Amino acid sequence: MTGLGTVTWPPAPIRTERLVLRESEARDRTAFVELFASPDVGVYLGGPRPRDELERSVPGTPGRRPGLFVIELDGEMIGTVELNRRDAEHRSPVRPDAGEAELGYLFLPKAWGRGYAAEACAAALGWFADALPGEPVVLCTQTANDRSLRLAAKLGFTEVRRFEEWGAEQWFGVWSPVAQPG
Numbered sequence: 001m002t003g004l005g006t007v008t009w010p011p012a013p014i015r016t017e018r019l020v021l022r023e024s025e026a027r028d029r030t031a032f033v034e035l036f037a038s039p040d041v042g043v044y045l046g047g048p049r050p051r052d053e054l055e056r057s058v059p060g061t062p063g064r065r066p067g068l069f070v071i072e073l074d075g076e077m078i079g080t081v082e083l084n085r086r087d088a089e090h091r092s093p094v095r096p097d098a099g100e101a102e103l104g105y106l107f108l109p110k111a112w113g114r115g116y117a118a119e120a121c122a123a124a125l126g127w128f129a130d131a132l133p134g135e136p137v138v139l140c141t142q143t144a145n146d147r148s149l150r151l152a153a154k155l156g157f158t159e160v161r162r163f164e165e166w167g168a169e170q171w172f173g174v175w176s177p178v179a180q181p182g
Contacts, residue, residue, distance in 0.1 A: 007131045009066040016123045021069035028070050031077035032062040040109045044145045071120045079107035081124045103139045118154050129177035136176045143169040
């Protein structure tokens with residue numbers, strides 16, 4: 001994936017009722033390793049990566065790139081949310097020539113089931129809608145990932161199509177800021 005082009009990065013931290021969305025810092029490295037090594041997090045993402053490989057390969061300040069926010073709760077990283085352009089090899093049927101932004105998120109299992117994903121993703125989508133007015137955002141997830149499908153619906157994503165990829169049925173949806181209440 002490529003960056004967000006004309007958007008100034010990093011933005012000021014985004015504060016929600018319970019969370020802070022901010023740029024990655026060196027103190028987040030351990031949580032990044034935990035995220036990528038977690039068997040629970042990796043269920044719908046091709047499985048966990050070996051911890052020893054991650055310890056060697058994750059940079060001192062991981063995830064520092066335009067569009068990636070660390071999600072912080074009470075001073076501790078609990079996940080990430082990312083809005084990034086799809087590259088030419090991963091264009092969608094929604095706007096195949098446009099390279100639309102895609103929403104992605106990962107949370108440590110200890111943060112699951114408390115509404116943090118909805119809160120963080122809604123804040124990131126709000127930031128995106130302000131930064132790039134009128135641009136749609138896409139989301140792709142496995143249909144077997146019930147939590148992700150519920151979150152997509154809650155955030156206002158509309159299903160575009162389903163397809164087979166990576167040995168599983170995928171759900172592809174789009175969110176348009178002009179169609180959202182607010």
